[in-house]
Amino acid sequence: MRVIAGKAKGHRLKAPKDASITRPATDLVRGAIFAILETIANDWRRVLDLFSGSGAMGIEALSRGAEWVDFVEREPRCCDIIRQNLEKTRFTEQAHIYCRDVGKAALFLDKEYSIILIDPPYSNPSIGKLVARLADSKLVGAESIVVVTHSPRTHLDTNYGELNLMKERRHGDSCINLYKKESGT
Secondary structure (H helix, E strand, O other): OEOOOOOOOOOEOOOOOOOOOOOOOOHHHHHHHHHHHHHHOOOOOEEEEEOOOOOHHHHHHHHOOOOEEEEEOOOHHHHHHHHHHHHHHOOHHHEEEEOOOHHHHHHHOOOOEEEEEEOOOOOOOOHHHHHHHHHOOOOEEEEEEEEEEEOOOOOOOOEEOOEEEEEEEEEOOEEEEEEEEOOOO
């Protein structure tokens, strides 16, 4: 796994060896996500990376110009790997790692994010509930973009509160859903 583009392009990233802990987004999927974001996201100030795993999604955002990324990951081994990857790519001063359960993120975070990246384990059956909670939280503003990668076997709704599906793409065994609040809300 490597950083695809930007300041840290080409840097190899560590990933947990235990595949039961994480399922990192492939370079192809991350490339597709960021290609879409570069055409629709105007604001890259604050990014939230939920189910961070190795931190590859958030680090890719930093490499492409994000000013700050908050990483949320419950596995201590993964939090250590994110820390190492941030050091290797020299983004430690632009990030914070919360080694906590993602389901509680809306309770302890109090900032509005420009981009929220959600890359959960494919076996997580409650991802729709998490998106619904985020939709009604202070983390999602009028211009926020919420990106969810998921298994094609997992159904996600087209609307969660005021969040509406903007784009949906499939790459192999990964689906990418991008949500944004309705205009004028």
